Amino acid sequence: MKFKIEALDPKSKARAGEVTTDHGVIETPIFMPVGTMGTVKGVHQRELKEEINPDIILSNTYHLYLRPKTDIIQGAGGLHKFMNWDRPILTDSGGYQVYSLSGRRKIKEEGVKFKSHIDGSYHFFSPENVMEIQRKIGADIIMAFDECTPYPCDYNYAKRSMHMTHRWLNRCINHLEKTPEIYDYKQTFFPIVQGSTYTDLRKQSAEYIANAGAEGNAIGGLSVGEPAEEMYAMTDVVCSILPEDKPRYLMGVGTPINILENIALGVDMFDCVMPTRNARNGMLFTSEGHINIKNKKWEKDFSPIDPAAITWVDTEYSKAYLRHLFVSNEFLGKQIATIHNLGFYLWLVREARKHIIAGDFREWKDKMVKQMDNRL
Amino acid sequence: MKFKIEALDPKSKARAGEVTTDHGVIETPIFMPVGTMGTVKGVHQRELKEEINPDIILSNTYHLYLRPKTDIIQGAGGLHKFMNWDRPILTDSGGYQVYSLSGRRKIKEEGVKFKSHIDGSYHFFSPENVMEIQRKIGADIIMAFDECTPYPCDYNYAKRSMHMTHRWLNRCINHLEKTPEIYDYKQTFFPIVQGSTYTDLRKQSAEYIANAGAEGNAIGGLSVGEPAEEMYAMTDVVCSILPEDKPRYLMGVGTPINILENIALGVDMFDCVMPTRNARNGMLFTSEGHINIKNKKWEKDFSPIDPAAITWVDTEYSKAYLRHLFVSNEFLGKQIATIHNLGFYLWLVREARKHIIAGDFREWKDKMVKQMDNRL
Ligand SMILES: [Zn+2]
Ligand SMILES: [Zn+2]
Numbered sequence: 001m002k003f004k005i006e007a008l009d010p011k012s013k014a015r016a017g018e019v020t021t022d023h024g025v026i027e028t029p030i031f032m033p034v035g036t037m038g039t040v041k042g043v044h045q046r047e048l049k050e051e052i053n054p055d056i057i058l059s060n061t062y063h064l065y066l067r068p069k070t071d072i073i074q075g076a077g078g079l080h081k082f083m084n085w086d087r088p089i090l091t092d093s094g095g096y097q098v099y100s101l102s103g104r105r106k107i108k109e110e111g112v113k114f115k116s117h118i119d120g121s122y123h124f125f126s127p128e129n130v131m132e133i134q135r136k137i138g139a140d141i142i143m144a145f146d147e148c149t150p151y152p153c154d155y156n157y158a159k160r161s162m163h164m165t166h167r168w169l170n171r172c173i174n175h176l177e178k179t180p181e182i183y184d185y186k187q188t189f190f191p192i193v194q195g196s197t198y199t200d201l202r203k204q205s206a207e208y209i210a211n212a213g214a215e216g217n218a219i220g221g222l223s224v225g226e227p228a229e230e231m232y233a234m235t236d237v238v239c240s241i242l243p244e245d246k247p248r249y250l251m252g253v254g255t256p257i258n259i260l261e262n263i264a265l266g267v268d269m270f271d272c273v274m275p276t277r278n279a280r281n282g283m284l285f286t287s288e289g290h291i292n293i294k295n296k297k298w299e300k301d302f303s304p305i306d307p308a309a310i311t312w313v314d315t316e317y318s319k320a321y322l323r324h325l326f327v328s329n330e331f332l333g334k335q336i337a338t339i340h341n342l343g344f345y346l347w348l349v350r351e352a353r354k355h356i357i358a359g360d361f362r363e364w365k366d367k368m369v370k371q372m373d374n375r376l
Numbered sequence: 377m378k379f380k381i382e383a384l385d386p387k388s389k390a391r392a393g394e395v396t397t398d399h400g401v402i403e404t405p406i407f408m409p410v411g412t413m414g415t416v417k418g419v420h421q422r423e424l425k426e427e428i429n430p431d432i433i434l435s436n437t438y439h440l441y442l443r444p445k446t447d448i449i450q451g452a453g454g455l456h457k458f459m460n461w462d463r464p465i466l467t468d469s470g471g472y473q474v475y476s477l478s479g480r481r482k483i484k485e486e487g488v489k490f491k492s493h494i495d496g497s498y499h500f501f502s503p504e505n506v507m508e509i510q511r512k513i514g515a516d517i518i519m520a521f522d523e524c525t526p527y528p529c530d531y532n533y534a535k536r537s538m539h540m541t542h543r544w545l546n547r548c549i550n551h552l553e554k555t556p557e558i559y560d561y562k563q564t565f566f567p568i569v570q571g572s573t574y575t576d577l578r579k580q581s582a583e584y585i586a587n588a589g590a591e592g593n594a595i596g597g598l599s600v601g602e603p604a605e606e607m608y609a610m611t612d613v614v615c616s617i618l619p620e621d622k623p624r625y626l627m628g629v630g631t632p633i634n635i636l637e638n639i640a641l642g643v644d645m646f647d648c649v650m651p652t653r654n655a656r657n658g659m660l661f662t663s664e665g666h667i668n669i670k671n672k673k674w675e676k677d678f679s680p681i682d683p684a685a686i687t688w689v690d691t692e693y694s695k696a697y698l699r700h701l702f703v704s705n706e707f708l709g710k711q712i713a714t715i716h717n718l719g720f721y722l723w724l725v726r727e728a729r730k731h732i733i734a735g736d737f738r739e740w741k742d743k744m745v746k747q748m749d750n751r752l
Contacts, residue, residue, distance in 0.1 A: 037700070037701075037704045037706050038697070038700065039701060039706050039708045041706065041707060041708065042707050042708060042711070043708070044689075044708065044711065044712075045692065046688070046692065067700065067703060067704050068675075068696070068699075068700040068703070068704075072675065072676060072696060072700070075676050075678065075696075076678050076694070076696060076697075077678075081678075082678075082694075082696070082697055082700075083697060084692055084693060084694075084697070299444075299448065300448060300451050302451065302452050302453075302457075302458075312422070313420075316421065316422065316460055317460060318452070318458075318460075320444070320448060320451075320452060320458070321414070321452070321458055321459060321460070323444075324413070324414065324443065324444040324448070324458075325413075325415060327443060327444070328413045328443050328444075330413050330415050330417065331417060331418050331707055331710070331711075332415045332417065332418060332419070332420065334707070335418070335420065335707075335711070336420075
């Protein structure tokens with residue numbers, strides 16, 4: 001993997017860059033649509049590529065490990081071939097999913113024992129076997145196995161957990177060295193900064209992670225319920241320590257506003273279920289604000305979904321028709337809203353990039369942040 | 377509407393024809409995908425047009441009347457504009473849906489009182505108001521309001537019902553004359569032959585309907601549970617009486633084999649929920665037989681869904697991937713299977729048409745009927 005910075009915004013810490021992987025180039029800042037089960041829910045791979053056009057997507061180790069199971073993905077020749085997606089993929093390590101299984105998992109130094117959400121069967125994730133699983137799944141970027149702490153989190157728990165995440169990082173790195181790549185392309189490993197919402201822990205963790213000398217670095221444990229201001233404060237501290245010449249990935253963030261604010265703090269990569277999950281609930285993001293399409297006020301509004309016309313669904317379908325599909329529980333509604341929202345998120349990061357390159361990102365960002373807060 | 381017969385098969389009663397409407401030409405024999413709520417479930421209008429490419433689709437008066445309600449469709453300028461579909465549409469009259477609401481409807485000479493399946497509210501359909509509703513929905517082909525009898529059906533009930541359907545037909549025709557078209561294109565009215573599985577009643581009804589002198593005629597009350605042989609016997613009797621120079625539409629039929637056999641008896645138009653409903657249950661139709669994609673035998677089969685490659689999904693996705701989507705309850709599975717099945721049904725009627733024109737339909741049909749009966 002190579003990373004090149006192309007432009008720095010003069011009035012913020014925003015950067016425009018280019019990550020080169022064996023499956024192609026990723027222009028940053030980038031938003032990665034989430035394809036949990038090897039599918040971005042309701043979107044054909046062809047549509048994803050041609051209409052939404054993300055340089056990279058994300059998939060989930062925990063989910064793929066349980067279904068279809070790792071050996072089937074390996075049998076297909078890796079996730080790219082299994083799902084027929086030839087651009088870069090990033091897999092998370094399962095740390096976040098396992099953390100979400102509270103009451104159904106036990107975290108120890110050795111690793112995490114957990115109960116499948118599907119059939120209640122018991123499984124064990126360790127830094128070692130998660131590296132092996134991610135080798136078999138075959139994403140271009142693979143993540144360290146970490147513990148994600150909840151919000152709020154007791155200081156002592158956060159500190160102990162952070163150090164365990166650091167020890168797990170060493171085990172990940174050691175085991176990866178002994179676990180050769182299976183496919184004919186390189187995999188890049190990203191470690192993860194933890195430390196909850198404590199500035200001193202975040203600093204300590206960012207330094208530890210920076211010292212690992214990885215080709216890219218991630219910030220985890222945010223967007224778990226803390227106020228946006230705390231999130232931005234932590235991102236700012238961490239970005240000031242993580243190396244400038246490596247891409248920075250803020251995991252699980254966020255709203256369109258969160259994304260713009262974190263770009264301004266020096267983040268390059270994002271993922272979040274929000275555009276897809278909210279789409280399935282009838283929430284549309286637009287540059288003028290958000291829309292609840294199930295609202296009765298759209299019942300007879302035969303105007304296009306979004307005059308901005310970022311994706312073709314925006315003008316091929318009317319608000320009244322889309323509302324009808326949601327009210328009638330027709331899946332096409334969810335399909336349309338998903339394409340719209342992902343199209344909007346990708347448009348947003350592409351625009352951010354243009355403005356960074358043009359040198360007026362900060363002004364544009366401030367205007368957009370105000371605008372997008374409306375409820376239409 | 378115009379209808380032109382282009383070829384007759386020498387060894388069967390199959391015909392290849394062309395129906396011309398104000399929204400375009402329909403090459404027959406044709407299968408009409410079902411878009412109950414103004415959407416073919418899980419398929420974008422753009423995909424439907426470009427990939428599946430049917431000349432006409434069907435939508436349901438009963439469902440559209442309840443949701444989004446007739447006035448909203450009229451507000452959009454008719455169903456074509458509401459759903460953004462510029463090719464021909466046929467609407468059924470609601471007779472079949474109302475019949476399916478057994479226990480929630482009361483049929484009288486005046487019309488049918490029924491309880492909405494959505495909210496339990498009471499509604500009334502009569503030959504008169506169903507014509508008005510269909511004017512407002514604005515399909516190119518609109519259907520008479522009839523009573524569909526169950527199978528098996530007592531002879532006397534079937535006879536009384538048939539005569540009521542005939543009286544309702546007169547009321548439909550009289551009321552249509554007084555109800556002008558709303559949009560800037562013509563609507564064509566099709567009456568419906570009833571008579572259950574009784575040859576004498578079917579003959580009587582076919583003569584009555586033929587005498588109505590409509591521009592096209594339909595056969596209703598079949599594919600309601602009767603053995604295929606009885607269905608074919610009834611179609612044969614009715615087709616021998618209905619005028620040759622008008623298109624014949626067999627409502628609600630059926631399996632790929634049913635369609636080929638009925639084409640051989642002189643039917644020109646079909647509709648059925650089978651390809652779409654079965655798709656959503658993981659049943660795929662192919663020219664070699666049918667597939668239950670949820671079956672464990674496909675778990676590690678990384679070959680294309682269907683080597684016949686009728687639609688792009690057939691080769692872009694593997695059987696193992698499609699199975700994974702179904703097992704994981706991912707909606708993309710239903711989307712893929714729906715495109716595949718509709719693509720296959722349209723391919724089937726297009727091939728039938730080619731073979732009728734080539735003069736070897738009968739031989740091809742006999743071969744296909746054997747082949748498609750396999751379970752793969
Ligand atoms: Zn440490
Ligand atoms: Zn009669």
